[in-house]
Amino acid sequence: MSRAERLPQAQPGVLWRRRLPGFSSLRGWLLPLTLLAVLESVVRIGWIPAYLMPAPSELAITLWELADGPLWMHILASTLRVLAGFAIGASLALILGSLVGLSRRLEAYLDPTFQALRAVPGLAWVPLLLIWLGIDESSKVTLIAIGSFFPVYLNLVAGIRNVDRKLVEVGALCNLSRLATIRRIFVPAAQPYLFTGLRAGLSMAWLCVVAAELLAATEGIGYLLTDGREVSRPDLVLVAIASLAVMGKLSDSLLKALETRALIWRDNYGGDK
């Protein structure tokens, strides 16, 4: 082998492990901590009245009290709804997205309808869902499923349409069946788009769960929000918002970790240090 050919030899494994601990991973904390410190002093000084904006230290106490009591129940209720709705919406999107992505004919039949439905804001379905399904779980889960369906569907179709024709030809040369071509070329090649769609769908699911719970619920983070407003306790509302932020970030990080593992083969620009 020539020298010229031997040059670029990155070691697998070392690539993504480097720089994991250390200062760089703490950079994300800088902004929220500064904000909290500023807020604390502003409220303490009295520039903002405490009944409108409780100091972060007060919030910590509220959080402590809630964590001892019903907070986990609310978080669990919302999380279960998100998981159920997201699972249904994403699975349907996987099936329909693959079909429409692979077949121009099916696209001609189905895609215009989906595009029109996509233009409807998710919340517009709420009254209808309440009429049809009542105010219990099924209407909430359906709303979340609708909300998470479209990001996954759209990205998957785009991903399949972006598969390199040249790779598909390699499959044709190997006499792969239609099904094998889908499984061995289209599915892996569309993965980057699929993960983008899944992550967008998941954040949509959190948005919808709050909307659904704001309207009619007896438990869940959205219920905590309404409850806080009705009893004029901004600390409750803020704790609910904070739990949403944490849960949303947590579930997204989980998907992102999966994505990084599944897409280790990608040779993309990863951003400057």
Place this chain on the structure above:
Amino acid sequence: MGALIELRRVSKSFGATLVLDEVSCGLAAGEIVSLLGPSGCGKSTLLRIAAGLDRDYQGGLQLGTQLQRGRGNGIGVVFQEPRLMPWLSVAQNVGFADGWIADDKWVQQLLRDVGLPGRGDALPKQLSGGQAQRAAIARALYGKPRVLLLDEPFSAVDAFTRMKLQDLVADLAARYGIAVLLVTHDLDEAFYLSDRVLILGGTPSRLQRELAVPLARPRDRRSPQLAQLRSEALTELYQSHAL
């Protein structure tokens, strides 16, 4: 023994433009034939027709009976780009035709043959252009083909790598008794590798000339006979206005 691949009066048009006009050529067992011509003369199109990737043409394509046996269709193809599946390791790419039931011993043998021993676990993004093309050659050989179709396979690598890859292909073709149809726009490459050089040209493209290269192998790039043949061919081409 008849021809392995026989193209008979093949015509092909893209829209209203006729690109190939009744081109006929054949490839016999063990032979190396080059299709030489300028960019856009339809030589790659001809190769795609021979590979069965393009079925929208007029004329005949006859595959020899030897090609019908065994795994695959007995034809291996190497493109201008390596076209490796980026999500598969190099070894999985070489054995791609068989997926997870690929013959690992044969894959390792091929990786040694093309000069990539021990790189089977690497990902395509970790290979240089020349290494990736070596992997693509190994993949084309995986199905134990009788015919190798090469579509300007060395045009994207540097001159030194190109010479090494040319020798590699000549060596492997001789070792495994494979006939090669090579599409190229490189006169030196065509004469160094081939038994026959077919020259395509004109609009629409026709077969302009067929030149034999009756030199023994292994050949020497510096040999005066090769230079002699090439300059004779050039003279002839200039005189016949084929170039």
